Amino acid sequence: MKKIHLLLIKAFIRPFIVTFFIVMFILLMFFLFKYIDDLIGKGFEWYTIAEVMVYASASNVAMALPLAVLLSSIMTFGSLGENYELVAIKSAGVSLQKAMQPLFVFIVMLSIASFFFSDYMLPKANLKYGSLLWDIRNKKLAFLIKPGVFNNSIPGYALLVERKGEEGLDSLYGVTIYDHTGSNGISKIIKAAKGKMTKTDDGQFLILKLIDGVRYEEANGGSSSFNPRQTFTRMRFKETEQKFDFSSFKGLNRTEETNFKNNAQMLNRSELIIRRDSLTKNLDSIDRSTKVNANAYYKQNNYLAGYTKVKVPAKVLTGSLLDSIPYKERTMVVQNAYDQAETIKQVINGRVIEHDIHQKEIIKATIEYQRKYTLAVSCLLLFFIGAPLGAIIRKGGLGLPVVIAIVFFLIYHIVSTVAEKSAKEGSLDPIFGMWTAIIVLAPLGVFLTYKATVDSALFDVDYYKQLIIGLFKKKKDK
Numbered sequence: 001m002k003k004i005h006l007l008l009i010k011a012f013i014r015p016f017i018v019t020f021f022i023v024m025f026i027l028l029m030f031f032l033f034k035y036i037d038d039l040i041g042k043g044f045e046w047y048t049i050a051e052v053m054v055y056a057s058a059s060n061v062a063m064a065l066p067l068a069v070l071l072s073s074i075m076t077f078g079s080l081g082e083n084y085e086l087v088a089i090k091s092a093g094v095s096l097q098k099a100m101q102p103l104f105v106f107i108v109m110l111s112i113a114s115f116f117f118s119d120y121m122l123p124k125a126n127l128k129y130g131s132l133l134w135d136i137r138n139k140k141l142a143f144l145i146k147p148g149v150f151n152n153s154i155p156g157y158a159l160l161v162e163r164k165g166e167e168g169l170d171s172l173y174g175v176t177i178y179d180h181t182g183s184n185g186i187s188k189i190i191k192a193a194k195g196k197m198t199k200t201d202d203g204q205f206l207i208l209k210l211i212d213g214v215r216y217e218e219a220n221g222g223s224s225s226f227n228p229r230q231t232f233t234r235m236r237f238k239e240t241e242q243k244f245d246f247s248s249f250k251g252l253n254r255t256e257e258t259n260f261k262n263n264a265q266m267l268n269r270s271e272l273i274i275r276r277d278s279l280t281k282n283l284d285s286i287d288r289s290t291k292v293n294a295n296a297y298y299k300q301n302n303y304l305a306g307y308t309k310v311k312v313p314a315k316v317l318t319g320s321l322l323d324s325i326p327y328k329e330r331t332m333v334v335q336n337a338y339d340q341a342e343t344i345k346q347v348i349n350g351r352v353i354e355h356d357i358h359q360k361e362i363i364k365a366t367i368e369y370q371r372k373y374t375l376a377v378s379c380l381l382l383f384f385i386g387a388p389l390g391a392i393i394r395k396g397g398l399g400l401p402v403v404i405a406i407v408f409f410l411i412y413h414i415v416s417t418v419a420e421k422s423a424k425e426g427s428l429d430p431i432f433g434m435w436t437a438i439i440v441l442a443p444l445g446v447f448l449t450y451k452a453t454v455d456s457a458l459f460d461v462d463y464y465k466q467l468i469i470g471l472f473k474k475k476k477d478k
Helices: 002-039 048-061 061-082 086-091 096-137 271-298 327-393 400-425 429-451 461-477
Strands: 157-164 171-179 186-201 206-219 234-245
Touching: 002 048, 002 061, 002 096, 048 096, 061 086, 061 096, 061 327, 086 461, 096 327, 171 206, 271 327, 271 400, 327 400, 327 429, 400 429
Parallel strands: none
Antiparallel strands: 157 171, 171 186, 186 206, 206 234
């Protein structure tokens, strides 16, 4: 019995490791295709790109792990069925459920590990990944200078280059610079036939060496009033240098990670509970204050209440309300009523927007809290789908098992994505939305396990082939 268990575990672990890293590699390529414009050709050090790729890989585990479990379980039991090893195991008196027990224990341990990973490691990885990606996408670099496009990366300057790189990476042609650093609000213009970029030894400044150009300067006449005799200066030069502050291009300035800490994806379970409770309290206070402010506009002014003993009978109004108001005061009363209605409308609209923001944040916190559990349970569910499927189809390798695994995983992924999106929009309860895919596919896992136990030919291609051939033979005999 122990030898059978060791055989199954060895047969499962090898394809699991291979498929997991293949899926991680594919997802990482999708990440590079998405952010290639933000990473490549901007002068980042290799370790910065490697760092963001590592953090992106950690965030892809939630998708790669269930798919690897599904694919490797189909491949393992499909290969055992194809080589008639499952038949030998059953003939030895070991049922499919007993044969699956060691792998079930392994998947349970893997699910527990994935739970702790999603609760402790994944929030930290998401925090570093989000902050680093934000800094990369917002960094100003001199490498953004593109021919034929104005570049405003250098503060106070606009730079246009017609061509670049013909005599070297730092060579420029057809250079036009608009200098907006002057105090009079009039920009200075520099046009040059050639240019070359260099840096100072300390790296603090970028030196742009210009050759064969003209410098244009315009003065405002020294008076704030209009002066038709304003001065215009034109200076030709053979060679000159323009110095720019290079501090904004040095390295990658990292934003404080605490600025991204309020994102639900970057919190663990205890932090999510604290954030959800605080948001709920803020939401309740918003609702109460909105109710108090709204009620104040619908109550009559009773400044004299308690200060007089004169009892005035209630006045009964008949007909239009405006008829009870003196004619001369009607315009003022209507205007006051309109102003109050507009005021309360603006107040309520502002509070509604604030209420919706808090409500969405509460939903996000609930979704991320449930995701810690759904990742672990999805590994168990897809194992109980993949293992019976492999035993039924009896095909190993990377052919039919891959196709079937992708089909079932797409069903799971589409259902979970649609349900999660509906939960974020408020159409579904967030707890039910996160568990919808598992609830939908759980009966399928039970059904497939039953079919594999009774040796069903549900997905046996040879069975259907023989069935079709038998039908044709019956027709010919008739």
